[in-house]
Amino acid sequence: MGQTLSEPVTAKESSYCQNQVYRVGSSCMQGWRINMEDSHTHILSLPDDPGAAFFAVYDGHGGATVAQYCGKHLHKFILKRPEYNENDIVKALKQGFLDMDYEMLHNDSCGEQMAGSTAVVVLIKDNILYCANAGDSRAIACVNGELEVLSIDHKPNNEAESKRINEGGGWVEFNRVNGNLALSRALGDFVFKRNANKKPEEQIVTAYPDVETRKILEDWEFILLACDGIWDVMSNAEVLQFCRSRIGMGMYPEEICEELMNHCLAPDCQMGGLGGDNMTVVLVCLLHDKPYDDLIARCANSNKSSQNMSYGGSNPDPDVAATTDTDNKINEATSQEQQPATNVASPSLTAESTAANSSDNKGDKETASPASGAQLHPFIY
Template sequence: MKMAFYFYMQSSAHMMSKLKYEQNETENKHEKKQQKSKLKHETKAKYDNGHTGYWKIFFHHISHHKKGNKHTTNNGAMGQTLSEPVTVKGTSCCENTLFRVGSSCMQGWRVNMEDSHTHILSLPDSPGTAYFAVYDGHGGAKIAEYAGDHLHKYIINRSEYKEGNIPEAMKKGFLEFDSHMLDKHSLRDEGSGTTAVTMIIKDDKLYCANVGDSRAVASINGKAEPLSDDHKPVNQSEYERITAAGGWVDCNRVNGNLALSRALGDFAFKRNTEKGPEAQIVTAYPDVLEQTITSDWEFIVLACDGIWDVMSNQEVVSFVRENIAQGMDPEDICENLMMRCLAPDCQMAGLGCDNMTVVIVALLHGESYEKLQEKCKVRAVGVEEETEVSEKDKGGENGELI
């Protein structure tokens, strides 16, 4: 059965959100039947921030999908998996004159959905400033969901943010948020953690802060431009911090356990009282990259490693660009991309068997989405060779790390 739910939210500036839920039920190994039903409604949402106007905001967290077939198998790379994937999709879209945004998430083969994501077209007290993020949880969904609801608030409430120092606000906001969770009893004893790839766009400036291996990539005239660095324990600087704090790396994992070296939560790896929060075995201190958006920027893709483990940066950018050129909306492209990455079974060392979340931010530059579609019909020059080069372990190299 395939079901779609559309949510429309209008404030002082036009904004639409569409939620689509899609599930394929398998009758047997060889036959699948699909049905589609639609429900539409309209509503208005208002956020009172002491000023005239509205806070145009949309959060979307999917963590309680129907689990499907509960028979599980043990996959060494990814933990337990279902005998059939859950292909329910939580899909949404929103837009203004600057951006057209689509997002979607899917549980896939995993026993639980642990991802979260956020998109805010206009931050409170900062009109025209947008916030986008993807959080890939592990060991449970609690930290990822909490980050999706609250991390951006810690950033924008920092004095550095109000003074215009956004990179410093993001760095200190991450650490303050992590410290808050450590002080919160219900979260301190929570064994889970999450990656975070977050993005603030203000005027023509983009600031990307990340911990872990969720990633952001821009399409610039069809060429993939990484906006974040993956934090893996085998990276030299990460390895040195881990060992200096009393940890070790075994089988490419922190203490033989965690496959990433920076995260929110994961407090079992943050107990060295002789080290500051930036120097723990696993730290919540983010890298922040600043870039200037120019007219040749087409769109940005934020996604968890369920996507990047299967496709390279350039492969994802080319896939999205081709779908835009064919007239598809960002939210539908997100769905297509996840299905492209979904493994037919879980015999592929875990590749394509993870939770998946994708956010596509189409950059309109004050023009219509149709203009971007026309632009994407022009063949990108000089990128074909790069699709053959694996970028799965590469992060941002050309921006300014601050």
């Protein structure tokens, strides 16, 4: 059972950065939750490897400590691995996740806490994309207008995940680990990592990520990383169309991130968890050494072509395709998308940005007793 406020916090922390290769926007919003526990990172040029870029979203639960630590340090642990210098990036990512988890376990500020965090990471080096994922945050890409799935959610009811949980001494109940945790891989959550007879990757909950690799070509348009507060509400295809249509309208990535979160925000706290979570989005537009206007024109032209094919030459509102079923999913009783007021932090043009807000106890992944009083309302995650 999670907890929500009587009114959502819709103020957003947004930022952007750009070089010749990327135009990146990000935004995060507390929403209905009593605390903000997400963190995110975008680094256009890693200090220890200037030719590599790093983007990540971390969805914390049980507190913001682990998510914040990830936002500040995970990329450093990955680059420290000897495999990274040997160009075995996949192994460096996997072992880097475990190294940082080990460090937190033996760190007084993290090791004794009940906090944990998902991690979805995209590292790009020499036009190769590496996506490492632990948990149910997710990354997708748009390639010539088509969906490219970059990560698969780790849920306790997945066959392979359930097998590891059971062999590690745990169980799955109500699609949760030990009836409590709604995801099966995470950094932190050390209460589920105490089997001395199992390796770190074999624990009931493991920080060991799956890694996908892709070759980035000229037809790659953008990459989007987001926490499950977005994916609980919209499908991969809906998010892709939502973003691509707005790039074609000339919107900047950070503006699209804000609008996507507004679109997913529940109109009230009675939606069974849909649209009630913290939300964080990072949108990485691939420029290929060209102006952002070139990507705008590309998306606009292809959007017009698809609309003309679908509507017999008519020119409907480009938002129609992006919002087909989602409004009904959010609120069947309303016919118009809610647009809550925002208070957006002024963006600054920087090559590196991390964001997170500290908090105490979050109930989106772990069960919590509902609070009494008029200010809090429980809902099912």
